[in-house]
Amino acid sequence: MKGFGFNRSEILRQYGILFVLIAMFIIFSVATPNFLKVENLFNVARQVSMMGIAAVGMMFVMIAGGIDISIGSLLSFVNVFCAFLIVNFNVHPLWASLAAVAVASVGGFLNGVIVTQMKVPPLISTLAFMTIWEGIAFLISRGMTIFGLPDTFRTLGSGYVGPIPIPVIIMVVFLAFGGFFLNKTYIGRYFYAVGGNEEAAGLSGIHVRKLKWLVYTLCAAFTAVAGLVMLARLNAGAATTGKGFEFQVITAVVLGGVSIAGGTGRMFGVIIGILIMGFLSNGMVLLDVSEYVQRIIQGVVLVLAVGFDCLSKDIGMDKKGVLKSE
Amino acid sequence: MTQKKRMLCLIVSVVLIASMTLMAGCNSSGGSSAAPAGSSAAATEEPAGSSAAADAVARDYDIGVAFYDLNDPFWAETANCMKEYGEENGCTVTIVSAEINAAKQVQQVEDFISKDVDILVIGAVDPATLEEATKKAMDAGIIVYGYxxxxPYETAEIIVDDADMGAKVAEMAADFIDKNLGGKAQIGMFNLPLxxxxxxxxxxxxxxxxxxSPESEFVMTAESATIETGMTAAENFLQAYPDMKVITSIGDGGAYGAMQGFENAGKAGDDVAIYGTGGNIENLQAIKDGKVVRGTVALGYAMQRAQAVLDTCFAAIEGGEYEKMATFTNTSVTIDNIDQYCADAGITLE
Structure with missing residues (x-):
């Protein structure tokens, strides 16, 4: 293999998580005949589209060394707020959607400001926002479901362009934008620099504070878009919609190789992480696996996937932590 | 601390205080008018008999409501109505949600005892864990109502007959299968095994x-109580069993989500039926509109339930007569009787 300029450990390090996805894909394909149908693959893609959109924002935050656990509650807020404007005040869906994204972005920006200016750890700041968004969502909805959205709005969640569901197209656009932004723009490269070593990044002239404001704002804005897609899919706004959403997204992002410590992570890995989450959930339902067993398997796969990824990285290092290929 | 940081802290503090004040204002004055239209039309509707509240003697009771989970519209709707009806009667009503956490609920009940409330309405997460707290409340002279x-210790109770409720869901589903699917169907089930x-x-x-319906078969089961999980589960069911026509759900939230799942898949035809329990407004609206949510087992309208509970508590505290053990009336609601049901319950649908 070395003759081609790479070795097995390097392949494992780079693509370990992909092998996990392929293995899972093969197992489910053999175990259930419906898994591999095009219709089911699009079904899974549509189901993970909200997670995919939000994962891009979360990836930005985590690469820059932060974390945002408020996105689940924010998604609920956007869901309820937009539905409330449309149903109760007859606001045009477009303006309601823009208003929801704008309010969410302001919240994200405030998160960034609190983290940078008041030096509050991101976990605490976003935990506070988690409860704030949740509280506002319940205050608006009073715990009730808001229904009666116009049929035109549903197109966003259940429409198709050719055979491809619209939410999937939106997700692909966001993933492509994320990949491009991180790899081809200097601001994207700064995210890695800030996450890798904040002090060094600051000394090299990067405006760390403004960059952090940007990542939290983008994360909130992307989550808001995910919330709008979710609202269109459900055709009803409920304050519980985003419950646990943050953990799904963080799991997918970590599964995809983005370091909790910041500074590393590729869009390719995150896409694999999202697909693992989606196919795992779908495959087990198709196999009619009990809910209890599903939870166990999800936990085990998470540990195995991340463990395999860590081990494969370790294999590629010598005792001093230097890449063997180097 | 630099001047800039001081200024920032000041601004953040002002914003937080202002938003808290604003929220408090919304909660106390704008809450009912700000209710969602889809549900509020009915939620603010005054059912027959509630006019008595306006004529009632003003009561200055402090009422604590400790509910199972306000994330669920069934509980949220009842809590909203209790607040409305209690306040109409001159009472102070404080509502808390345990979010299905028994330990949290014990703490909330203890807090209400410390607050020295007059009436305590509890929708228990786990009644066994409330033994000590409810005894303490009763010893303190608080009216304790099991909702x-x-x-374990209570003044009165109203309970759900879950077996009857489940049987009624099955009766509606079996009737549909018999009349529309030749007596045989693949059925999906939404449950909550915990x-x-x-x-x-x-x-x-x-x-x-x-x-x-002995020829019918439950082919798939998924845990679902919310619209989001119901939609996802229904979409997955249809991948495994594209000919699935019937879903029975332990709650209306999942049933409503399943309807979205079938509609998103373009399979919400006349031969599809979804049944739930609870009698949520959105499900009643879907039944009336002839959508694939074709039935629910309703427990009566939330305002009726709230009035029944609080009137019992008022009677208990004022030395009047009251029913100590009551059971909700389970009513099967389909397109055939929805107008009558809504008229009886004082619900206005669009």
């Missing part, structure tokens, strides 16, 4: 279906 679940009373409901659905 949906009997409590909650014993809901398990009773699920088992009753399965047992009654086996009895009334």
């Amino acid at each position: 949906c679940f009997a409590l 909650y014993p009373s809901i398990v009773i409901r699920e088992e009753a659905i399965r047992e009654k279906m086996a009895e009334l």
Whole structure:
């Protein structure tokens, strides 16, 4: 293999998580005949589209060394707020959607400001926002479901362009934008620099504070878009919609190789992480696996996937932590 | 601390205080008018008999409501109505949600005892864990009311007959299968295996279906109580069993989500039926509109339930007569009787 300029450990390090996805894909394909149908693959893609959109924002935050656990509650807020404007005040869906994204972005920006200016750890700041968004969502909805959205709005969640569901197209656009932004723009490269070593990044002239404001704002804005897609899919706004959403997204992002410590992570890995989450959930339902067993398997796969990824990285290092290929 | 940081802290503090004040204002004055239209039209509707509240003697009771989970519209709707009806009667009503956490609920009940409330309405997460707290409340002279679940120590209770509720879901589903699908169907089931009373409901659905529609088969099961999980589960069910026509759900939230799943898949035809329990407004609206949510087992309108509970508590505290043990009336609601049901319950649908 070395003759081609790479070795097995390097392949494992780079693509370990992909092998996990392929293995899972093969197992489910053999175990259930419906898994591999095009219709089911699009079904899974549509189901993970909200997670995919939000994962891009979360990836930005985590690469820059932060974390945002408020996105689940924010998604609920956007869901309820937009539905409330449309149903109760007859606001045009477009303006309601823009208003929801704008309010969410302001919240994200405030998160960034609190983290940078008041030096509050991101976990605490976003935990506070988690409860704030949740509280506002319940205050608006009073715990009730808001229904009666116009049929035109549903197109966003259940429409198709050719055979491809619209939410999937939106997700692909966001993933492509994320990949491009991180790899081809200097601001994207700064995210890695800030996450890798904040002090060094600051000394090299990067405006760390403004960059952090940007990542939290983008994360909130992307989550808001995910919330709008979710609202269109459900055709009803409920304050519980985003419950646990943050953990799904963080799991997918970590599964995809983005370091909790910041500074590393590729869009390719995150896409694999999202697909693992989606196919795992779908495959087990198709196999009619009990809910209890599903939870166990999800936990085990998470540990195995991340463990395999860590081990494969370790294999590629010598005792001093230097890449063997180097 | 630099001047800039001081200024920032000041601004953040002002913003937080202002937003808290604003929220408090919304909660106390704008809450009812800000209710969602889809549900508020009915939620603010005054059912027959509630006019008595306006004529009632003003009562200055402090009422604590400790509910199972306000994330669920069934509980949220009842809580909203209790607040409305209690305040109409001159009472102060404080509502808290345990979010299905028994330990949190014990703490909330203890807090209410410390607050020295006059009436305590509890929708228990786990009645057994409330033994000490409810005894303490009763010893303190508080009227303790068990809502949906009997409590170890209580003044009165109203409970759900889960077995009957499940059986009624099965009766509606079996009737649909018999009339529209030739007596045979692949059925999907939404359950909540972590909650014993809901398990009773699920088992009753399965047992009654086996009895009334023996050729039908439950082919898939998923945990679902919310619209989001119901939609996802229904979409996955349809991948595994594209000919699935019937879903029975232990709650209306999942049933409503399943409807979205079938509609998103373009399979919400006349031969599809989804049944739930609870009588949520959105599900009643879907039934009336002839959508694939074709039935629900309703427990009466939330305002009626709230009035029944608080009137009992008022009677108990004022030395009047009251029913100590009551059971909700389970009503099967389909397109055939929805108008009558809504008229009786004082619900206005669009």
